[in-house]
Amino acid sequence: MSYVLNTPADQKAMLEAIGVGSIEELFSLVPDRVRLKRPLAIAPALSEIELQLHMAELVGSNRSADDDVCFLGGGSYDHFIPAVVDAVAGRSEFYTAYTPYQAEASQGSLQAFFEYQTLICQLTGMDVANASLYDGGSALAESVLMAHGIHDKRGKVLVADSVHPEYRLALQTYIANLPLSLQVLPTPDGYLNPDDLRKAIDDETLCVIVQHPNFFGCLEEVEAVSELCRARGSLFVVSFDPISLGILKRPGQYGADIAIAEGQCLGNPMVYGGPYLGIMACREEFVRKIPGRLVGQTTDRNGKRCWVLTLQTREQHIRREKATSNICTNQGLFALRAAVYLTALGPQGLRETANLCLQKAHYLAEQMRKIPGVGLQFDRPFFKEFTVKLPGRARETLDRLLQAGYHAGLPLGRWYPHMENCVSIAVTERRTRQEIDAFSAAWIQALAR
Amino acid sequence: MDLKKLRFAPTHEWALMEGDTCTVGITQFAVEQLTDVVYIELPDVGDNVFAGDSFGEIESVKAVSDLYSPVNGEVIAINTALVNDPTPVSKDPYGKGWMIKIKAEPGSKLDKMMTQEQYEKQISSGG
Numbered sequence: 009m010s011y012v013l014n015t016p017a018d019q020k021a022m023l024e025a026i027g028v029g030s031i032e033e034l035f036s037l038v039p040d041r042v043r044l045k046r047p048l049a050i051a052p053a054l055s056e057i058e059l060q061l062h063m064a065e066l067v068g069s070n071r072s073a074d075d076d077v078c079f080l081g082g083g084s085y086d087h088f089i090p091a092v093v094d095a096v097a098g099r100s101e102f103y104t105a106y107t108p109y110q111a112e113a114s115q116g117s118l119q120a121f122f123e124y125q126t127l128i129c130q131l132t133g134m135d136v137a138n139a140s141l142y143d144g145g146s147a148l149a150e151s152v153l154m155a156h157g158i159h160d161k162r163g164k165v166l167v168a169d170s171v172h173p174e175y176r177l178a179l180q181t182y183i184a185n186l187p188l189s190l191q192v193l194p195t196p197d198g199y200l201n202p203d204d205l206r207k208a209i210d211d212e213t214l215c216v217i218v219q220h221p222n223f224f225g226c227l228e229e230v231e232a233v234s235e236l237c238r239a240r241g242s243l244f245v246v247s248f249d250p251i252s253l254g255i256l257k258r259p260g261q262y263g264a265d266i267a268i269a270e271g272q273c274l275g276n277p278m279v280y281g282g283p284y285l286g287i288m289a290c291r292e293e294f295v296r297k298i299p300g301r302l303v304g305q306t307t308d309r310n311g312k313r314c315w316v317l318t319l320q321t322r323e324q325h326i327r328r329e330k331a332t333s334n335i336c337t338n339q340g341l342f343a344l345r346a347a348v349y350l351t352a353l354g355p356q357g358l359r360e361t362a363n364l365c366l367q368k369a370h371y372l373a374e375q376m377r378k379i380p381g382v383g384l385q386f387d388r389p390f391f392k393e394f395t396v397k398l399p400g401r402a403r404e405t406l407d408r409l410l411q412a413g414y415h416a417g418l419p420l421g422r423w424y425p426h427m428e429n430c431v432s433i434a435v436t437e438r439r440t441r442q443e444i445d446a447f448s449a450a451w452i453q454a455l456a457r
Numbered sequence: 458m459d460l461k462k463l464r465f466a467p468t469h470e471w472a473l474m475e476g477d478t479c480t481v482g483i484t485q486f487a488v489e490q491l492t493d494v495v496y497i498e499l500p501d502v503g504d505n506v507f508a509g510d511s512f513g514e515i516e517s518v519k520a521v522s523d524l525y526s527p528v529n530g531e532v533i534a535i536n537t538a539l540v541n542d543p544t545p546v547s548k549d550p551y552g553k554g555w556m557i558k559i560k561a562e563p564g565s566k567l568d569k570m571m572t573q574e575q576y577e578k579q580i581s582s583g584g
Contacts, residue, residue: 296516
């Protein structure tokens with residue numbers, strides 16, 4: 009975006025154009041009692057030299073995943089990003105988050121989204137994928153709005169306590185003014201026990217939401233959950249980890265109706281506050297209820313293959329009050345990165361990546377288990393993330409580990425007050441054997457003090 | 458179908474009252490305007506519908522339009538065949554393309570709707 013000047017001459021020209029004498033006169037309609045009668049409390053402008061120094065100082069106080077060894081997870085992971093992702097996504101033809109309003113003018117972008125949708129369908133085993141939502145949290149919330157559009161006579165939403173707590177907050181916000189009630193099902197053993205779900209699910213249940221692997225890293229009993237949903241006519245919504253599908257069953261295989269995910273792990277860097285990538289896929293019978301954009305393939309008048317935005321007649325900008333969702337845009341650039349990442353890895357690369365995560369996470373868990381006073385919080389199978397229990401409060405130990413150069417894990421007390429002593433630790437394929445061994449040793453030191 | 462027996466809405470639905478049962482569909486003119494119909498969403502049997510309120514949707518390659526009920530009442534039948542394949546709506550809008558049957562509230566009348574003659578006058582004047 010170019011720099012827009014606002015000189016006194018510009019101001020004069022603008023005021024003349026609208027027939028007002030001064031800025032004071034322009035604002036005279038604003039009641040006196042609400043007007044700010046002093047300058048804004050901001051520091052005076054810096055020179056360019058000063059500004060660059062200031063920004064460098066701010067940047068220097070960051071401790072990124074490249075500065076320290078990163079074992080953080082909880083939805084954002086330090087996976088390897090092949091150089092080809094930046095090379096393709098950085099091309100100027102692609103380098104914008106927006107498709108123009110006449111989307112069909114951008115055939116290259118539409119083809120990329122179409123391929124992204126195809127890859128997500130292949131990955132998840134679902135029939136239809138949209139061309140992305142904002143992030144995992146908004147994707148989860150949108151999945152419930154979508155379920156509400158499918159079954160408007162049911163109002164009970166069941167969500168496992170092991171679903172990402174921030175995704176559940178996003179969901180609460182989205183449905184606050186809808187005739188839906190949200191019931192959180194406790195997961196004291198680190199997963200939703202199907203017996204507990206059996207007691208809670210009834211003919212009023214709109215949908216059941218689980219995350220698999222869940223926020224604690226544990227696997228859920230997705231097949232049992234799926235059967236219980238099927239028996240009650242409730243929709244089964246699953247939040248999955250895309251990388252895990254290199255070795256775990258696909259949502260389509262265990263009967264998910266709507267599958268959503270945070271797509272950061274697919275070629276997108278860890279960024280505080282995003283932007284991230286919301287993945288959403290569903291079964292074909294729900295295609296008219298899926299929010300956001302769908303790209304379809306067709307032929308032009310000369311019989312050549314081309315791409316269009318399809319099912320547009322249902323979108324909110326055409327039928328605002330009837331649309332199930334008011335999502336207006338997508339994460340085109342991040343969807344493109346995910347498409348390039350998945351294409352570069354291929355099925356075999358994804359399987360190898362998933363397997364490395366699995367092996368390395370289990371190797372670290374074994375090391376941690378040997379540390380006196382430390383144990384695994386849950387006796388459940390896990391993928392690349394697991395929850396450890398420390399002898400005392402997690403915060404202090406994590407601070408000491410940060411000083412030693414490790415983003416050591418996520419303290420779970422922030423979301424689960426009874427888990428003040430618990431930390432979730434994620435291990436990606438990027439972590440080396442040496443790093444993991446040194447990390448275990450650092451834990452012993454940090455706990456000994 | 459004898460079109461003289463039907464009554465017509467400005468929104469291009471037709472209605473046929475037999476006893477207290479009101480059958481509803483859309484007109485030949487509406488079908489021609491919509492071009493290729495691709496999808497129809499109908500209410501469930503047992504749902505209540507209200508005169509002037511939407512009871513469903515029809516989607517063509519050009520637009521999605523609401524379908525409006527001519528009377529208050531309860532849906533007693535829907536043409537389930539249309540949900541899988543909406544072609545009968547285009548091919549035979551007054552016959553196999555019927556959409557729903559409503560058990561109308563006692564005293565419901567179609568007095569305010571147009572006769573065939575009035576409706577044809579409306580559409581020929583561009584409506």
